[in-house]
Amino acid sequence: MPRKTTLPAHQARSRESLTRLVKATIEVLDKDGIEGATIPRIAARAGLSPGAVYRRFPDKDALMREVCLRVFESNYKHTKELVAVDRWKDKPLPEVARSVIALTLKGHRQHRGLLRALLFFIWQHPDAAFVRRCDEMEWKTFQDVADLLLTRRSEIRHPHPESAIRFAMLMVGIAAQGVLVLPPDPKDLSRLWPDVDAQLERELPRMFLRYLGVKE
Amino acid sequence: MPRKTTLPAHQARSRESLTRLVKATIEVLDKDGIEGATIPRIAARAGLSPGAVYRRFPDKDALMREVCLRVFESNYKHTKELVAVDRWKDKPLPEVARSVIALTLKGHRQHRGLLRALLFFIWQHPDAAFVRRCDEMEWKTFQDVADLLLTRRSEIRHPHPESAIRFAMLMVGIAAQGVLVLPPDPKDLSRLWPDVDAQLERELPRMFLRYLGVKE
DNA sequence: TGTACATCAGTGAACGCGCGTTCACTGATGTAC
DNA sequence: TGTACATCAGTGAACGCGCGTTCACTGATGTAC
Numbered sequence: 001m002p003r004k005t006t007l008p009a010h011q012a013r014s015r016e017s018l019t020r021l022v023k024a025t026i027e028v029l030d031k032d033g034i035e036g037a038t039i040p041r042i043a044a045r046a047g048l049s050p051g052a053v054y055r056r057f058p059d060k061d062a063l064m065r066e067v068c069l070r071v072f073e074s075n076y077k078h079t080k081e082l083v084a085v086d087r088w089k090d091k092p093l094p095e096v097a098r099s100v101i102a103l104t105l106k107g108h109r110q111h112r113g114l115l116r117a118l119l120f121f122i123w124q125h126p127d128a129a130f131v132r133r134c135d136e137m138e139w140k141t142f143q144d145v146a147d148l149l150l151t152r153r154s155e156i157r158h159p160h161p162e163s164a165i166r167f168a169m170l171m172v173g174i175a176a177q178g179v180l181v182l183p184p185d186p187k188d189l190s191r192l193w194p195d196v197d198a199q200l201e202r203e204l205p206r207m208f209l210r211y212l213g214v215k216e
Numbered sequence: 217m218p219r220k221t222t223l224p225a226h227q228a229r230s231r232e233s234l235t236r237l238v239k240a241t242i243e244v245l246d247k248d249g250i251e252g253a254t255i256p257r258i259a260a261r262a263g264l265s266p267g268a269v270y271r272r273f274p275d276k277d278a279l280m281r282e283v284c285l286r287v288f289e290s291n292y293k294h295t296k297e298l299v300a301v302d303r304w305k306d307k308p309l310p311e312v313a314r315s316v317i318a319l320t321l322k323g324h325r326q327h328r329g330l331l332r333a334l335l336f337f338i339w340q341h342p343d344a345a346f347v348r349r350c351d352e353m354e355w356k357t358f359q360d361v362a363d364l365l366l367t368r369r370s371e372i373r374h375p376h377p378e379s380a381i382r383f384a385m386l387m388v389g390i391a392a393q394g395v396l397v398l399p400p401d402p403k404d405l406s407r408l409w410p411d412v413d414a415q416l417e418r419e420l421p422r423m424f425l426r427y428l429g430v431k432e
Numbered sequence: 433t434g435t436a437c438a439t440c441a442g443t444g445a446a447c448g449c450g451c452g453t454t455c456a457c458t459g460a461t462g463t464a465c
Numbered sequence: 466t467g468t469a470c471a472t473c474a475g476t477g478a479a480c481g482c483g484c485g486t487t488c489a490c491t492g493a494t495g496t497a498c
Contacts, residue, residue, distance in 0.1 A: 012494090038485085050484095132404075132407075135400055167423075174391055174395065178390035178393065189351065210427050227462075254451060
């Protein structure tokens, strides 16, 4: 009967190579995408042989899920710190919104390859419970940002500020994902659509604020 | 040396089974997704054996590309007819925009599985020339709709109506894709976000028109 | 502090599963006379 | 119109490639006395 869970690492050596394994997986995913992330390649990058992977993880899927959850968890914490910071004190909604959008775009641009690979992994994943966990983490991240923006609800003329903020944030997230993370790369699109990226950076805040009905 | 191109069908029987093959591929893609679309399954659905596929197509990739191009071509023609229809005569921009958005959403909802599968296929495709052809077809479809909306440019207060229309349409397309086509299915998301679909239908036109600066 | 033993960590060649692809063959269709 | 022959259409079992996974083995680390 195959082992179901990831084994704990008893020795220091093992803990180190587990760390290297996770790091290597992230790097390979970012560089070679989900289809280029084979066990031999990941193991080699971590300075291990393929067999060694199976000492820590019951199968490839468990390694990938671990990486997925770590990345999303880290992103969640990062966002939580960001919205808590008192940099936002006294700043009016347009300025906060602009910063939030700019940071969202920056994050998606920086981690394009990794995010793309993880999305593909989740989208093709058969285990509904795992997918739900990922969705929930993304949702919580989302909600934290929405809550920050909602503290300026008096500046919003849209009849339903709560749902409008959520909807506008959804659009920002989906746009960042659609334009910056998913294929085709903006550079390949530039023949048909020069500077989508710059337009996104400029027009997304405008759309956001106009939709909410904020005086600029 | 393997054959490079798809052979013509000399007999009526062959032409029929080619049609069945394309139809079967579309159905299997829509139902089972890209990873469920195996040659044996497609062939069986078309009432053929796996080997028969290779009489018309040099490999699986050629069959898939053919299907891709046919679907996008058909969508392009469909859109071209739609915008040309004089149903739009004398209708003000808000009404046209609402119809266009509603039709876009409807199309994405109806063909969710197929569109998802084709997107995954294109996104993973190594041949840049093929990907470019698909992008161009989508772009032309896009442009036709933008042109229709641009005939009402006097109603648009945004300083750059042309690029604003293109950007707003891009957002509509990406939103439809992100919410309706890509995982998770709206029904699975309903726990976290009840009625995204209805909200999309209601709020997308509002966002569209407010961004362009149209008097409602 | 040393030593013997148990357990853990890692190796890498070999295995096997799934699916695309081939190929020797049968049957169907078209064509020349 | 009938017949012989060439070509096309299709079959389905077998093949093979790639990648995840295993397993017999070596080496490293920790532990009991």
